Amino acid sequence: MSYEHEDYPEDPFPKDFGYGAYDQDGLDLEANASNNSETKPRILLMGLRRSGKSSIQKVVFHKMSPNETVFLESTSKIVKDDINNSSFVQFQIWDFPGQIDFIKPPFDSDMIFRGCGALVFVIDAKDDYIEALRKFKDTVIEAYKVNPHIKFEVFIHKVDGISDDSKMESQRDIHQRSSDDLSEAGLDQIHLSFHLTSIYDHSIFEAFSKVVQKLIPQLPTLENLLNIFIPNSGIEKAFLFDVVSKIYIATDSSPVDMQIYELCCDMIDMVIDLSSIYSSEETAFDSGSSSLIKLNNNTILYMREVNKFLALVCILREENFNRQGVIDYNFICFRDAISEVFELRLKRQKQLQNPDQDDDELADDRGLTMGGRLNHDNDAAAVSRAP
Amino acid sequence: MKKKVLLMGKSGSGKTSMRSIIFANYVARDTTRLGATIDVEHSHVRFLGNLVLNLWDCGGQESFMQQYCTQQPDNIFRNVEVLIYVFDVESQELERDVHYYQSCLEALLHNSPDAKIFCLVHKMDLLAEEQRDIVFKVREGDLIGLSKPGNVTCFRTSIWDETLYKAWSSIVTMLIPNVAALENSLTHFANVIEADEVLLFEKATFLVISHCQSKKNRDSHRFEKVSNIIKQFKLSCSKLGAKFQSMEVRNNAFAAFIDTFTSNTYIMVVMSDPNLPSEATLVNIRNARKYFEELENPNNVATNHHNHKYH
Numbered sequence: 001m002s003y004e005h006e007d008y009p010e011d012p013f014p015k016d017f018g019y020g021a022y023d024q025d026g027l028d029l030e031a032n033a034s035n036n037s038e039t040k041p042r043i044l045l046m047g048l049r050r051s052g053k054s055s056i057q058k059v060v061f062h063k064m065s066p067n068e069t070v071f072l073e074s075t076s077k078i079v080k081d082d083i084n085n086s087s088f089v090q091f092q093i094w095d096f097p098g099q100i101d102f103i104k105p106p107f108d109s110d111m112i113f114r115g116c117g118a119l120v121f122v123i124d125a126k127d128d129y130i131e132a133l134r135k136f137k138d139t140v141i142e143a144y145k146v147n148p149h150i151k152f153e154v155f156i157h158k159v160d161g162i163s164d165d166s167k168m169e170s171q172r173d174i175h176q177r178s179s180d181d182l183s184e185a186g187l188d189q190i191h192l193s194f195h196l197t198s199i200y201d202h203s204i205f206e207a208f209s210k211v212v213q214k215l216i217p218q219l220p221t222l223e224n225l226l227n228i229f230i231p232n233s234g235i236e237k238a239f240l241f242d243v244v245s246k247i248y249i250a251t252d253s254s255p256v257d258m259q260i261y262e263l264c265c266d267m268i269d270m271v272i273d274l275s276s277i278y279s280s281e282e283t284a285f286d287s288g289s290s291s292l293i294k295l296n297n298n299t300i301l302y303m304r305e306v307n308k309f310l311a312l313v314c315i316l317r318e319e320n321f322n323r324q325g326v327i328d329y330n331f332i333c334f335r336d337a338i339s340e341v342f343e344l345r346l347k348r349q350k351q352l353q354n355p356d357q358d359d360d361e362l363a364d365d366r367g368l369t370m371g372g373r374l375n376h377d378n379d380a381a382a383v384s385r386a387p
Numbered sequence: 388m389k390k391k392v393l394l395m396g397k398s399g400s401g402k403t404s405m406r407s408i409i410f411a412n413y414v415a416r417d418t419t420r421l422g423a424t425i426d427v428e429h430s431h432v433r434f435l436g437n438l439v440l441n442l443w444d445c446g447g448q449e450s451f452m453q454q455y456c457t458q459q460p461d462n463i464f465r466n467v468e469v470l471i472y473v474f475d476v477e478s479q480e481l482e483r484d485v486h487y488y489q490s491c492l493e494a495l496l497h498n499s500p501d502a503k504i505f506c507l508v509h510k511m512d513l514l515a516e517e518q519r520d521i522v523f524k525v526r527e528g529d530l531i532g533l534s535k536p537g538n539v540t541c542f543r544t545s546i547w548d549e550t551l552y553k554a555w556s557s558i559v560t561m562l563i564p565n566v567a568a569l570e571n572s573l574t575h576f577a578n579v580i581e582a583d584e585v586l587l588f589e590k591a592t593f594l595v596i597s598h599c600q601s602k603k604n605r606d607s608h609r610f611e612k613v614s615n616i617i618k619q620f621k622l623s624c625s626k627l628g629a630k631f632q633s634m635e636v637r638n639n640a641f642a643a644f645i646d647t648f649t650s651n652t653y654i655m656v657v658m659s660d661p662n663l664p665s666e667a668t669l670v671n672i673r674n675a676r677k678y679f680e681e682l683e684n685p686n687n688v689a690t691n692h693h694n695h696k697y698h
Contacts, residue, residue: 065547067415067416068547259627262623263623263624263626266619266620266623267623269619269620270616270617270619270620270636271636273612273616274613274636274643275636275638277604277606277609277612277613278583278640278641278643278657279638279639279641280640283638283639283640284638285638286638286639286640287639288639288640288661289638289639290635290637290638291634291635291636291637292635292665293631293633293634293635294631294632294633295624295629295630295631295632296630296631297628297629299629
């Protein structure tokens with residue numbers, strides 16, 4: 001929906017939104033905190049030129065409609081775009097043209113790969129991918145040297161309009177070649193994951209969801225919470241969404257139906273778009289955000305705000321919604337539990353960074369982050385900036 | 388009540404694409420599959436109760452265009468309520484476009500002197516954003532001059548954004564016979580339930596056919612944006628073979644309720660007091676339904692439905 005780009009500034013997430021800490025100093029800071037103690041997963045997006053990185057970035061994080069990406073100019077120099085401000089996930093997109101070798105100086109591969117959770121390598125399925133695979137091999141070897149915990153994810157991209165058979169064929173071929181390359185280099189132990197993606201459907205969101213879920217250490221706890229919440233509330237399926245990117249960071253253990261997931265994505269789009277019109281772009285998603293949709297097939301979609309980044313979308317039968325009180329009560333318990341899970345992590349991180357800070361102060365800070373919604377921005381910024 | 392609507396313009400200007408999006412639930416991307424229209428394609432669109440739009444989508448290739456004006460002007464141009472003429476903003480042969488436009492206009496003014504004329508300057512998305520205003524202003528001026536003695540209203544449109552909804556919404560509203568009564572009742576309703584804004588949508592197209600507001604909103608394009616947003620969501624639901632019956636969206640600043648209203652409309656009510664229980668607004672909407680149903684179908688008032696209270 002292109003009107004966002006007509007009436008509003010193109011980039012709805014100003015870079016100086018309050019989380020200024022993740023520039024290079026921020027990276028150093030993370031590199032020092034050796035046990036990867038950041039609260040947000042960090043992802044690098046890499047690939048050859050014209051493989052579709054900028055389009056992915058625009059579609060997933062800036063809500064550009066896919067057909068408009070054809071107007072994007074090709075990125076001619078190295079571009080680093082941080083999308084930290086509004087998303088639960090911390091992304092860095094590195095776009096490197098083929099002729100520049102980012103591994104060699106002046107680029108510090110140490111700085112790039114350390115503290116990074118996953119490396120997403122984008123390969124254009126409609127192009128000859130030999131060159132891409134060569135680059136991929138070099139990247140993997142270098143990244144693994146610096147950071148052996150990094151997860152390698154390959155997006156076989158632009159698969160819209162390709163038949164299912166040839167999709168499978170190129171996935172098999174790319175898998176085979178890249179594994180051979182790595183075992184030649186003596187790195188058999190590296191695990192690669194492959195995803196077939198396109199910006200014209202929801203496969204790109206689905207793939208990102210899977211990538212992000214691997215990076216969330218709390219995932220089993222979140223899934224557990226959802227598994228408890230759902231049957232007790234008469235809900236059939238629930239997704240915990242990162243609102244900005246529409247990535248689901250957790251869901252219950254029942255199988256995911258892609259169509260239902262797409263509908264939930266579209267619901268979030270609709271809610272945010274409508275809220276931007278009737279409140280304002282900046283406050284579209286706030287602590288009171290919720291939505292309820294009744295479909296004619298006896299189904300209800302119910303969305304509630306969980307925290308500044310996250311929303312829960314539930315799918316349930318209409319008759320089970322008669323007990324909305326129970327659902328709402330359970331939801332509040334669920335939300336409290338989630339904030340406890342993340343608080344715990346924040347607290348531990350603070351303790352690691354300020355070993356001599358006394359407990360009283362810590363408790364005060366915690367109270368603020370939990371209670372003071374108005375100051376939420378500042379608090380979170382303070383947390384990530386803590387020396 | 389049938390109203391004849393002519394959709395004309397040069398071949399490839401986008402007539403069938405916009406018709407498919409507005410009336411046949413196409414997504415903008417799907418319109419690439421449409422082929423050229425041969426001769427005239429008739430379609431009947433039931434729109435609000437007893438109003439039926441009789442849409443004549445006239446193929447725009449030159450041989451057809453000549454045929455319309457010379458061989459069968461009676462058939463095409465008689466009893467026309469509305470002429471919608473589509474111009475491709477990027478067209479290379481502007482003079483020829485204008486020539487055909489003027490022949491059509493002449494035939495129309497001769498056969499249906501009371502017809503309303505709309506010109507859509509289409510495919511605006513192909514222009515750079517900063518040029519759109521300037522180009523449209525120039526075209527609009529030209530078209531108004533060229534159309535004398537007829538009166539013409541111009542819109543800039545693109546199938547990729549909400550401008551398409553704005554144009555069609557304005558055109559269609561003009562065809563609804565009791566639109567003034569509808570708007571009055573809607574305003575009254577909004578005042579009684581203390582709503583910031585009430586929008587009435589046609590059920591199939593989600594075009595805004597009536598609206599009233601009591602609180603200022605900074606976004607003057609919001610009606611067509613809302614049309615677009617809800618229509619997109621409706622299409623998402625239809626992928627699962629479902630339709631939505633009602634929805635509620637709220638945050639700390641507002642609460643919006645979209646609900647099936649009469650047999651041909653959806654209503655959207657926007658409240659700025661989020662503390663008001665949803666159920667109160669929903670009951671009010673439910674109670675107003677019967678009254679608006681009567682307003683829409685005055686002929687069907689067989690029973691004694693005159694106790695329409697809102698509260």
